[in-house]
Amino acid sequence: MEFSGVLYTYDEAGRRTAFESGPFESPKTVVFIGGLGDGYNALSVLQPLQTALANKGWSLIQVNLSSSYNGYGSVDLQTDSDELDKLVHYLKERRNKTTIVFLGHSTGSQDCYWHNKHGETSESVAGYILQAPVSDREYFSKNLPNYDQLLAEAIALRKENKGRHFLSGFMDVPITADRFYSLAAYRGDDDVFSTDLPIDTLKELYQGLKRPMFLAEGSNDEYYASDVSQTEMLERLKSVCPAIKLTAIVPDADHSLSDPRAQKYFIDLVIEFLGTLC
Template sequence: MLSLLTTFLFLFSLNLLHINCAEFEGRLFTYHNATRLTAFESGAIDSNKALIFFEGLTDGYNGVPYLPVLNDAISKLDYSLIQIQTTSFYRGYGASSLANDAKEVDYLIDYLKKYRKKTHFVIMGHSTGCQDSYWHNKYGRNSGDVAAYILQAPASDREYYADEFPGWPEHLKLATRMRREDRGSEWMPRSISDVPVTADRFFSLYSHGGDDDVFSTDLSDDELDHLYENVNRPMMLMHGEMDEFYRSSVPQMVILERLQKACPAIKKVAVIPGATHKVVDPKAQAVLVDLVTSFLKSIGSS
């Protein structure tokens, strides 16, 4: 009996593993030969429409659990899903920047226009990928080719770090001093971060006014007006009601509406009930997918 039970539990665990491990069929391709950067396309791969997906810090391909249902839903709207690899993939973010990520997504758009005959692009960012989406909207060379941007979990890295790590002020003082000494490209000590991160990137992520500091709830109206000046391609922003990386006492809808006031290009904001940072709950995933598909329909295909 024990051996039969053990066998059953083993097979049951394999079945759960199969259920929880999402699989995609599609094309893996190199979009920039000099840097060997790749992207993976699934869904309606022969369509001229593509949704380009940016992961968050430490993530890579298939980094959030809702991608399979998103892939299926946008395929019905004749969009392919393109997961982009950038230099920031996995533990590489500490040596990169928003400007570099934007440059690399421009490489991808160039490639897709030339070799895949794509003409309609939407960029969707998760977590710190939201900063990438914001940055590309404002500064990207090919931002005019992007019909819209979708930002999921635009939480403040600065507010999270300040809440999570009591040593934040001293860490930031060190990064600031290193930058002042023209050592911004050097690594911060391992005692501060087990992921290699330069002083420049640390400052960008965790300082007030750093390049990544575009969603913090304590930013003034004047700061928001300045940050979102010339951000003019349509956007949708979505928070998760239970986002564990959102560390402000300000209600999520309040900051979303402040951002929308500062930036008329933000056409839609939403807080997804029951959604964590990566939107694990299937019901929350269904709400996310409904929001994305309705937004895609609203921007058309021109």
């Protein structure tokens, strides 16, 4: 997978970069935010997405955050949000962007949720696309062999005000007690897509999200770890959050949209959603 474009530093102090491809001079851009472990060129869907966006006059930006690649274990959603604020300021002031849309993949969906609710520049973001917004907690609890041990360790460290201390035995990525708790604990900061959250809790969590959102699940998402149907969960979220304007279950789609048919289906919906924003 290859892209031609412009690489720039949007945060000099933090040495954070972003890569823009497509029509650079366009005032309209989609910012891709990857999930856990992701960085540049994270998904194969990005190439056909960039082509489709360019045909409609949009550029595509891939952003590098402190949480990119293996950095996710030691930062939090607020750090991501602060860095995305810096990116938005840069795009408006230095790249002359007037229409900015965030597209979050997997845990990047939590970044979209958090920025929509807490971001300083959320009013400057025209919309948020959440692709594969699934619960890390539900997946970890059913698939991580030492989940209970790690969660107990994280809770104990946090009680001792040692949330920044690293846990032992979490896959191959160093992760702090605070970050694991956020991802894996009930009502952790990242726990906003779990299917066992009561409706009153969802109402509380989604209060204050005002910018338009599009949520897209994959029909074959291997990380969706619940007996609650995806359709039912999306309906719950729509019922508590008027900002959710469009939802979809993408046929043939795994977590990363690896099937070309799923990619086309998703991209067509992205173009449809963008058309409602400007």
